[in-house]
Amino acid sequence: xxxxxxxxxxxxxxxxxxxxxxxxxxxxxxxxxxxxxxxxxxxxxxxxxxxxxxxxxxxxxxxxxxxxxxxxxxxxxxxxxxxxxxxxxxxxxxxxxxxxxxxxxxxxxxxxxxxxxxxxxxxxxxxxx
Amino acid sequence: xxxxxxxxxxxxxxxxxxxxxxxxxxxxxxxxxxxxxxxxxxxxxxxxxxxxxxxxxxxxxxxxxxxxxxxxxxxxxxxxxxxxxxxxxxxxxxxxxxxxxxxxxxxxxxxxxxxxxxxxxxxxxxxxxxxxxxxxxxxxxxxxxxxxxxxxxxxxxxxxxxx
Numbered sequence: 001x002x003x004x005x006x007x008x009x010x011x012x013x014x015x016x017x018x019x020x021x022x023x024x025x026x027x028x029x030x031x032x033x034x035x036x037x038x039x040x041x042x043x044x045x046x047x048x049x050x051x052x053x054x055x056x057x058x059x060x061x062x063x064x065x066x067x068x069x070x071x072x073x074x075x076x077x078x079x080x081x082x083x084x085x086x087x088x089x090x091x092x093x094x095x096x097x098x099x100x101x102x103x104x105x106x107x108x109x110x111x112x113x114x115x116x117x118x119x120x121x122x123x124x125x126x127x128x129x
Numbered sequence: 130x131x132x133x134x135x136x137x138x139x140x141x142x143x144x145x146x147x148x149x150x151x152x153x154x155x156x157x158x159x160x161x162x163x164x165x166x167x168x169x170x171x172x173x174x175x176x177x178x179x180x181x182x183x184x185x186x187x188x189x190x191x192x193x194x195x196x197x198x199x200x201x202x203x204x205x206x207x208x209x210x211x212x213x214x215x216x217x218x219x220x221x222x223x224x225x226x227x228x229x230x231x232x233x234x235x236x237x238x239x240x241x242x243x244x245x246x247x248x249x250x251x252x253x254x255x256x257x258x259x260x261x262x263x264x265x266x267x268x269x270x271x272x273x274x275x276x277x278x279x280x281x282x283x284x285x286x287x288x289x290x291x292x
Contacts, residue, residue, distance in 0.1 A: 004131050004134075007131075007134070007135050007138060010138075011138050011142065015142070061165055061166050061206070061207075061208050062166070062207065062208055062209050062210055064210040064211060064212055066212040066213065067194065067195075067198060067210055067212040068198075069198055069202075069207065069210050071206065071208065071210075073165055081162075083206040085202035085206065087198055087199065087202055089195065100199065100202065102202045102203055104205065106162065106206070106220070
């Protein structure tokens, strides 16, 4: 291989590596509302969410039971820090509690379907109660 | 000629690599993220009231509070919340502190915490520029979304007709 071809090849490889340095910033600014309704009391769901935090080795950032808000951070599979905004809204007359979730990273939404793991764990915890 | 091209290419790529190198300049916000906001205090009500505000007539405190959480959790990371004191802090760009004031007419106040962009070691230096016009636009956008969230099912009942 001639020296020029080798240089060109090296340049292409290095440019690809450099492009890998670029941060992965989600582009969408549209509101993302992930919610699920459960036939369970507010207290039951609240305790189950706290169990999810514990089993996922999360760290509570803030929790305010009178607001129904729990925010915690976890390490995702890609090792980035994800912040889970969890909000519970109860409807006492129907015994339905709605769980809203927006997973975020510092730069925007976290769009890698972490919600499925969260709701699966929440359902498992509720099943044990 | 080829040697010159090779040297230029190496110089160019080196400059790109240096551009990618992480800078170890940490703002107060970076430091708070590192310790998961442990020890972070919510700003005082008086300070929050120094920012932008909007009133929400025909709505109760609970309605406005719940709507505020729903809107904020879609705009950033909520790091502090206290329904008792009516205060919430959310990390958006820039980070904001909110105060929801109880009263005959519920009012919501918003102030920007641009001081979190200051460097921990050199407070006179900031790691990100705070642009007042952009921040005001962001506040207006927040209040508009909040009004929609508060009133969609109450004041603007026609939104539900036929849906």
